[in-house]
Amino acid sequence: MARTIAKDHDQKRDQILKNAAKVFATEGFDRASMALLARECGISKANIYHYYDSKDALLFDILETYLRELRDRICGIEIAGMAPDGQLLAVVAETLRAYQGADHEHQVQIGSMSALPEDQQKLLRGYQRDMVNFVSDVVKANAPQVFDGDAAKLRAATMSVFGMLNWYYMWNTGAGSAAREDYARTVTRLTLGGLGAL
Incomplete structure (x- = not known):
């Protein structure tokens, strides 16, 4: 007879993921054992298996x-009908909101993704x-004449936006919603108008 799935299976799984991300982020993937992961998750080693x-x-x-989930959240932002600068502000602000509370997952992404097989990394x-695109x-919609036919310049500008967002993640992890909204406006103004726009 097949083993039935407990009613709280998904909730427990989500809790395991959250706790394990903290262990991988603080201890490192290589040093983390299943026994340590189980202990930090508050369950037995047999249960984590x-x-x-x-x-x-x-x-x-x-x-x-x-x-x-991050990709779906960012790419699912409803920007149709917004002016280009409003689109940029909406995307930047939503990205900063999505980063809130995901410090450990972000650290694991940066530090441990390379431990996975190539097909999973792909x-x-x-x-x-998808998010970068x-x-x-x-x-590009904010300055089509600047980027038309220059994919390298567009990529550099796009990755610079992500660089500003990731800087905030690295150095302001405890920032609340109001601070994130304020920084979203700063990133948008810097991107669109440089220092003079501040």
């Missing part, structure tokens, strides 16, 4: 869930590429 057969599978699920890079289209 009920959800994941290895820490590699757990790492992939952390990153696949995080990046897919899938995850696809989620990242979406933001790139928004950046």
